[in-house]
Amino acid sequence: MAELKEIASQVRRDIVRMVHGVSSGHPGGSLGCTDYFTALFFRVMKHNPEFNMDATGEDVFVLSNGHISPVYYSTLARAGYFDIKELSTFRKIDSRLQGHPATHEHLPGIRMAAGSLGQGMSVAIGMALTKKLNGEDTTVFSLHGDGELDEGQNWEAIMFAAHKKVDNLIATIDWNGQQIDGPTAKVMNLGDLPAKFLAFGWEVIVLEKGNDVEEIVATLEKAKTFKGKGKPVVILMRTVMGSGVDFMEGSHEWHGVAPNDEQLKKALEQLPETLGDY
Numbered sequence: 001m002a003e004l005k006e007i008a009s010q011v012r013r014d015i016v017r018m019v020h021g022v023s024s025g026h027p028g029g030s031l032g033c034t035d036y037f038t039a040l041f042f043r044v045m046k047h048n049p050e051f052n053m054d055a056t057g058e059d060v061f062v063l064s065n066g067h068i069s070p071v072y073y074s075t076l077a078r079a080g081y082f083d084i085k086e087l088s089t090f091r092k093i094d095s096r097l098q099g100h101p102a103t104h105e106h107l108p109g110i111r112m113a114a115g116s117l118g119q120g121m122s123v124a125i126g127m128a129l130t131k132k133l134n135g136e137d138t139t140v141f142s143l144h145g146d147g148e149l150d151e152g153q154n155w156e157a158i159m160f161a162a163h164k165k166v167d168n169l170i171a172t173i174d175w176n177g178q179q180i181d182g183p184t185a186k187v188m189n190l191g192d193l194p195a196k197f198l199a200f201g202w203e204v205i206v207l208e209k210g211n212d213v214e215e216i217v218a219t220l221e222k223a224k225t226f227k228g229k230g231k232p233v234v235i236l237m238r239t240v241m242g243s244g245v246d247f248m249e250g251s252h253e254w255h256g257v258a259p260n261d262e263q264l265k266k267a268l269e270q271l272p273e274t275l276g277d278y
Contacts, residue, residue, distance in 0.1 A: 004213045006274035007078060008038040012244045013277060014074035016267045018090040019258040025091060025099065028254035029145065030071035032176050032211070032239040037075040039216040040141060044224075049080035051108035059138050060127050062112055064120020065145035065174065066100040067256065073097050076109040077278075084278040118151025120144055121171065125161045125232075128169040139227060141220075142171045147179025150188045155200070161232040162201030170223045172235040175210070178252040193236055203231040210237035211244075245270055
């Protein structure tokens with residue numbers, strides 16, 4: 001797992017440098033989900049950087065909470081989908097790396113335009129059903145914010161997935177307890193999430209250490225053992241917003257704020273450069 005930890009450290013460096021470079025972006029959730037992306041793309045998911053939009057014979061990933069695009073772009077670049085130097089164009093005019101992923105930019109790895117929260121669950125279910133209809137033995141992975149569950153469309157889709165036995169879907173909820181306006185408990189209390197998903201007919205796995213890459217790999221592999229057994233799977237992943245940068249950790253204030261020069265310096269001092277900066 002040492003290699004995965006090195007990758008995660010470099011991805012975190014990319015994230016803070018990208019958002020600092022344009023004084024814009026969402027570092028908090030990106031840092032919190034870095035270990036998940038690293039585990040998924042570099043150990044668990046079957047995918048091909050020689051990008052094919054149809055993804056025939058491959059696993060597929062859907063990012064629903066598209067504002068955490070920095071971690072997505074860094075992961076794709078580090079996994080070989082495009083040159084890491086392109087990370088320096090993040091959120092700049094004419095860049096393929098928009099603030100929220102967009103398909104019309106034809107950026108390798110992006111199969112869904114994300115940003116309108118609440119839609120990713122429906123898209124992931126549609127992709128999973130397509131895989132089943134095509135007779136593929138592949139998996140659709142998706143990631144969603146916990147604050148995003150305020151959107152009612154999610155619960156319609158969650159009910160639909162259980163009814164249709166979409167058992168080749170592994171959805172993960174970034175359960176960090178934070179959203180743009182404050183703690184989820186104050187903005188819109190989510191209540192007992194495990195009980196809710198169980199009541200909707202899903203297989204539920206609670207991952208308490210969502211910033212431990214080894215635990216994430218083990219949990220994703222466990223989730224895959226439920227494939228084909230009649231139920232969609234959800235991983236409720238406890239993470240820390242801003243994980244890896246001490247002054248960002250656990251605060252909703254870093255949801256969409258870029259570090260200044262001094263803060264960038266402090267952040268980079270905490271994150272070893274392991275694969276080379278872009």
